[in-house]
Amino acid sequence: MTTTKAPVITVDGPSGAGKGTLAGLLTQKLGWQFLDSGALYRVVALAAKKHQITSDDIPALVRMTTALDVRFEHQAERVAIFLEGDDITDQVRLETTGNLASKIAPIQEVRTALGQRQQSFRQAPGLVADGRDMGTIVFPDAELKFYLTASAEERAKRRFLQLKEQGLNVSIARLTEEIQERDARDMERKVAPLVPASDAILLDSSVMSVEAVFEKAMSYVKARELA
Ligand code: DC
Numbered sequence: 001m002t003t004t005k006a007p008v009i010t011v012d013g014p015s016g017a018g019k020g021t022l023a024g025l026l027t028q029k030l031g032w033q034f035l036d037s038g039a040l041y042r043v044v045a046l047a048a049k050k051h052q053i054t055s056d057d058i059p060a061l062v063r064m065t066t067a068l069d070v071r072f073e074h075q076a077e078r079v080a081i082f083l084e085g086d087d088i089t090d091q092v093r094l095e096t097t098g099n100l101a102s103k104i105a106p107i108q109e110v111r112t113a114l115g116q117r118q119q120s121f122r123q124a125p126g127l128v129a130d131g132r133d134m135g136t137i138v139f140p141d142a143e144l145k146f147y148l149t150a151s152a153e154e155r156a157k158r159r160f161l162q163l164k165e166q167g168l169n170v171s172i173a174r175l176t177e178e179i180q181e182r183d184a185r186d187m188e189r190k191v192a193p194l195v196p197a198s199d200a201i202l203l204d205s206s207v208m209s210v211e212a213v214f215e216k217a218m219s220y221v222k223a224r225e226l227a
Contacts, residue, residue, distance in 0.1 A: 006033075007126040007226055008142040010134035014183050014194060015098075016155035017148045018205045018213065023130035025214045030128070030227060035121040036072075036079070037131030037138070038101070040114055042092045043070050043083055045100035050083070055103050058110075065113035102182075108191045111137075126226070132186065135197035144224050146203055146217055147196035152179045154206035 009032075011023040020036070027034040044065050047053075053060045071082040080089045091097060104110050111133075118138050121127050129138065135145035156175035163170055186194040196202060201220055205213050221227045 006122050006124045007144075008122060008134075008139045009126070009128050009144045009146070009221065009226065010139055010142045010197070010200075011128065011130045011146045011148060012132055012134050012136070012194070012196070012200065013146075013148040014150075014155070014179075014186060016159055016179065017150045018210065019130050019148050021210055022146070022148055022203075022205075022213055022217060023128050025210075026217060026221070027128045029218065030126060030221070032126040032128050033121050033123050034079070035118060035127060035129040035131075035134075037114075037118055037129065037134060039072075039081060039092055040070070040118065041101040041105050042097045043081060043088070044068065044110060044114065045097060045104050046088055046091060047083055048104065049100065055107065058107060061104065061107065062109045062113050065110055068117070102185070106189050106191050111192055132194045133192040135200050136195060137192055140197070143226060144220055145197045145200040146220075147200040148203045148205060148213070150204060150206040152176050152183065155179050 009026060011019045011026070013019050023034065023036075026032070044061075047064055047068060048055070048061060051064060053064055055061070069084045073080045073082065078089065080087055081092050082088065115138060118129070121129070122139070129142070131138070135142055135147070153176055156172050156179050159175050159179070160170065160172050183194075203213055203216060208216065218227070
């Protein structure tokens with residue numbers, strides 16, 4: 001299959017580090033395909049809820065994940081996500097959906113069932129893949145791997161500003177604690193733990209602006225002759 005030959009750039013790291021922004025900018029600049037693997041885990045969680053499948057019914061979860069009817073549609077301002085024909089884009093982004101996704105993400109059988117679907121995004125002219133295990137497990141042969149991180153304090157500050165915009169008032173200290181707890185869970189889980197691939201380039205967005213992170217990433221893209 002020619003699809004397996006398309007180059008891949010992976011962007012992994014903890015949530016809130018700016019992976020989505022960097023991956024989006026790279027996708028636009030290069031005109032490549034985009035895989036938001038976190039969104040896939042979120043869709044699986046929503047589908048399980050819709051079909052009333054609990055996280056301990058692994059055979060049913062696997063059957064559902066394998067047959068998942070999900071479609072990503074590139075619209076003017078956003079990528080719309082459809083589950084069984086219904087637009088679930090807004091639901092996918094909810095905090096509660098993220099929490100549901102984090103319960104099914106540690107299930108190895110679900111990860112395996114999603115593996116092939118993730119690899120099917122690898123199409124010409126290339127793929128930018130955003131997630132936690134893109135460079136380590138799903139695309140270990142990627143041409144270029146980034147691991148984007150930021151301090152828990154900086155991520156908490158960004159989250160605080162986002163929530164404030166939505167009219168919600170949460171303490172930064174509490175948000176920092178929550179982020180640290182989630183990091184520990186993601187990094188210490190037995191299945192596909194969050195770790196940088198040994199050949200990943202580490203970028204820290206606490207000390208660089210979005211533009212600087214993107215410029216730095218592009219310098220590697222050019223050096224590897226991917227642009
Ligand atoms: O990045 P996100 O918040 O959309 O991810 C949702 C959940 O899926 C989160 O618990 C981490 C998990 N995830 C994962 O285990 N592996 C990935 N490649 C992407 C996300």
